Amino acid sequence: MSFRTLFAVGALALAFGVQAQEPIRIGAFLSVTGPAAFLGDPEQKTLELYVEKINAAGGVLGRKLQLYAYDSAGDAEKARGFVKRLIEQDKVDVIVGGSTTGETMAAVPLAEAANVPFISLAGAVVIIEPVKKWVFKTPHTDRMACEKVFVDMRARGATKAALISGAGGFDRSMRAECLKVAAKNGVQIVADESYGAGDTDMTAQLTKIKNTPGVQAVLNAGFGQGPAIVTKNYRQLGIAAPLYQSHGVASKQYIKLSGDAAEGVRLPAAALLVADTLPASDKQKKVVVDYKREYETRFKQEVSTFGGHAYDGLMLAVEAIKRAGSTDRAKVRDALESTKGYIGTAGVVNMSPQDHMGLDLSAFRMLEVRKGDWTLVK
Amino acid sequence: MSAQLVQFLLAGLTLGAIYALVALGFAIIYNASHVINFAQGEFVMIGGMAATAFVDSGLPLPLAALAAVAAATLVGFLLEKLAVEPARNASVVTLIIITIGASILLRGLASLVWDKKIHSLPAFSGEAPIAIGGATLLPQTLWVLGATLVTVAALWWFFNRTLTGKAILAVSHNPLAARLMGISVRRVLLVSFGLSAALGALAGILIAPISFTSWDIGVMLGLKGFAAAILGGLGSGPGAIAGGLALGLIEALGAGYLSSAYKDVFAFVIILAALVFLPNGLAGKRAAERV
Numbered sequence: 001m002s003f004r005t006l007f008a009v010g011a012l013a014l015a016f017g018v019q020a021q022e023p024i025r026i027g028a029f030l031s032v033t034g035p036a037a038f039l040g041d042p043e044q045k046t047l048e049l050y051v052e053k054i055n056a057a058g059g060v061l062g063r064k065l066q067l068y069a070y071d072s073a074g075d076a077e078k079a080r081g082f083v084k085r086l087i088e089q090d091k092v093d094v095i096v097g098g099s100t101t102g103e104t105m106a107a108v109p110l111a112e113a114a115n116v117p118f119i120s121l122a123g124a125v126v127i128i129e130p131v132k133k134w135v136f137k138t139p140h141t142d143r144m145a146c147e148k149v150f151v152d153m154r155a156r157g158a159t160k161a162a163l164i165s166g167a168g169g170f171d172r173s174m175r176a177e178c179l180k181v182a183a184k185n186g187v188q189i190v191a192d193e194s195y196g197a198g199d200t201d202m203t204a205q206l207t208k209i210k211n212t213p214g215v216q217a218v219l220n221a222g223f224g225q226g227p228a229i230v231t232k233n234y235r236q237l238g239i240a241a242p243l244y245q246s247h248g249v250a251s252k253q254y255i256k257l258s259g260d261a262a263e264g265v266r267l268p269a270a271a272l273l274v275a276d277t278l279p280a281s282d283k284q285k286k287v288v289v290d291y292k293r294e295y296e297t298r299f300k301q302e303v304s305t306f307g308g309h310a311y312d313g314l315m316l317a318v319e320a321i322k323r324a325g326s327t328d329r330a331k332v333r334d335a336l337e338s339t340k341g342y343i344g345t346a347g348v349v350n351m352s353p354q355d356h357m358g359l360d361l362s363a364f365r366m367l368e369v370r371k372g373d374w375t376l377v378k
Numbered sequence: 379m380s381a382q383l384v385q386f387l388l389a390g391l392t393l394g395a396i397y398a399l400v401a402l403g404f405a406i407i408y409n410a411s412h413v414i415n416f417a418q419g420e421f422v423m424i425g426g427m428a429a430t431a432f433v434d435s436g437l438p439l440p441l442a443a444l445a446a447v448a449a450a451t452l453v454g455f456l457l458e459k460l461a462v463e464p465a466r467n468a469s470v471v472t473l474i475i476i477t478i479g480a481s482i483l484l485r486g487l488a489s490l491v492w493d494k495k496i497h498s499l500p501a502f503s504g505e506a507p508i509a510i511g512g513a514t515l516l517p518q519t520l521w522v523l524g525a526t527l528v529t530v531a532a533l534w535w536f537f538n539r540t541l542t543g544k545a546i547l548a549v550s551h552n553p554l555a556a557r558l559m560g561i562s563v564r565r566v567l568l569v570s571f572g573l574s575a576a577l578g579a580l581a582g583i584l585i586a587p588i589s590f591t592s593w594d595i596g597v598m599l600g601l602k603g604f605a606a607a608i609l610g611g612l613g614s615g616p617g618a619i620a621g622g623l624a625l626g627l628i629e630a631l632g633a634g635y636l637s638s639a640y641k642d643v644f645a646f647v648i649i650l651a652a653l654v655f656l657p658n659g660l661a662g663k664r665a666a667e668r669v
Binding site for chain 1 (some may be wrong): 389392495514
């Protein structure tokens with residue numbers, strides 16, 4: 001290359017650098033396909049939708065957002081590869097993603113080493129406990145779900161509960177958390193049953209629970225078709241104790257699959273699920289109704305809380321960048337950590353150096369299935 | 379206490395009947411070709427998924443079920459024509475690997491053609507539980523058991539009283555001699571793939587109201603059916619049924635009286651035990667290896 005062309009290229013680059021602002025690079029790795037597609041698919045759609053909307057409204061700090069999204073297909077090894085690429089090749093300013101806990105934990109060391117703010121969309125407590133300097137998360141934890149359920153059990157006078165859980169990662173993590181916090185919440189676990197992935201009948205386990213003396217309530221930790229089968233078998237056996245499900249099945253699909261058997265079942269869930277029935281005075285009302293409308297008109301499918309997690313992740317990042325006044329990673333991280341009073345789909349977020357999730361039990365609503373729909377338990 | 383036992387037995391019979399239907403599918407193809415068709419679980423999935431799709435599109439349940447069985451049978455034919463027949467001179471192990479590939483392909487296609495959600499079929503005759511000796515039973519379980527019985531009887535008639543059925547048996551005993559008698563081995567293979575696909579689909583439709591259906595249920599049901607087939611003795615019809623029922627009962631009783639955490643372990647420990655101590659299964663014929 002001659003000196004003149006080199007000079008011309010340099011001048012051109014300089015001119016463009018001045019004219020067009022560098023975009024803000026948002027990195028994402030999500031399980032858009034594979035077994036956790038029901039998480040990653042709405043997450044990806046949500047990110048695309050809101051990046052587009054924010055850009056149409058003029059972007060952030062006068063700069064456009066640019067989304068770098070990869071499909072990690074529920075595979076921790078793939079997630080690791082993509083996060084490396086996001087950091088080294090795409091040079092993203094912030095990472096929003098990690099649909100599952102496994103993928104998130106694979107990415108944590110990379111984000112920590114490269115000092116990139118990382119907002120995870122996965123559930124387990126291990127992501128933020130112990131606190132990791134660069135890692136945050138938006139969804140509720142399974143421990144909070146357990147506590148919410150136990151508090152409700154106590155309120156209904158039940159102190160002896162049975163646990164039945166599936167074999168999946170979510171199921172097992174929640175079971176472990178529930179066992180850990182049960183005593184603290186004044187609930188004694190008197191039976192602890194499990195079922196396998198793809199099991200078609202849980203009457204044997206439930207019969208055991210039915211014949212365990214003193215069971216006053218039953219909690220099923222699980223997601224997928226398992227909880228729906230448990231619900232049907234539960235009614236088949238005519239067990240009288242109230243049945244609780246986890247936030248893992250907080251979707252209309254659960255009611256549809258379980259049919260009449262779901263009547264009276266309670267579960268903790270995010271406000272998004274009952275957006276339309278929230279009282280107007282509710283702090284989250286506007287946020288969840290707006291998100292629900294945007295998502296449903298654009299994609300013609302029902303919102304899920306998972307997409308909501310991605311919405312919260314993106315908005316938290318955007319707010320932090322605005323407050324930091326730049327995309328300087330350290331400043332953005334500090335701004336994220338000092339998030340106070342952000343109202344998202346998951347609840348009101350108040351972060352601190354000790355708490356990188358910032359949600360409390362009020363973020364969960366106790367819902368009951370009545371006449372084939374969710375209703376808020378007052 | 380006895381009510382508890384009755385409940386466990388009922389749960390075991392329901393599970394067992396489903397495993398038996400899947401195991402029968404394995405037995406039929408094994409008989410005709412000595413191939414273990416690992417796409418058998420996928421036929422179960424296709425039956426359930428197609429039936430829910432047809433019901434959702436407005437067909438009445440009986441028609442939807444028939445259409446789903448027909449669709450699965452067609453897939454069985456295509457699998458044989460497009461994947462197994464072109465490789466018919468390959469070794470049995472190669473053919474088995476082809477069926478594994480086909481099962482992955484079918485799963486992927488199902489998740490594209492339909493979706494990755496879990497679907498349910500309405501129960502054939504209501505969901506009011508029936509009380510038996512202190513235990514309860516869903517009407518759908520009776521459908522599963524009844525349909526299994528009818529199917530077994532129909533299969534017995536087919537294999538012992540019809541020319542095509544006898545031809546399949548002849549091929550399973552000695553393909554060369556069968557061909558010399560003018561039996562088309564290719565047609566027999568085609569029929570047996572279609573037949574096991576239909577059986578699998580039937581199982582998938584019967585259980586959809588109880589245990590739902592989704593694009594990936596075939597994996598576990600296929601494995602359990604395979605375990606049942608091994609336990610009963612590969613290639614034996616009565617063995618497949620006995621193996622399926624035994625497996626279902628062991629699982630339910632094991633989960634009930636021992637620990638539910640090891641429910642799936644029982645099934646696979648049984649495969650291992652059967653392979654080591656009873657390589658021909660409960661009812662398998664002693665195969666003389668010719669050297």
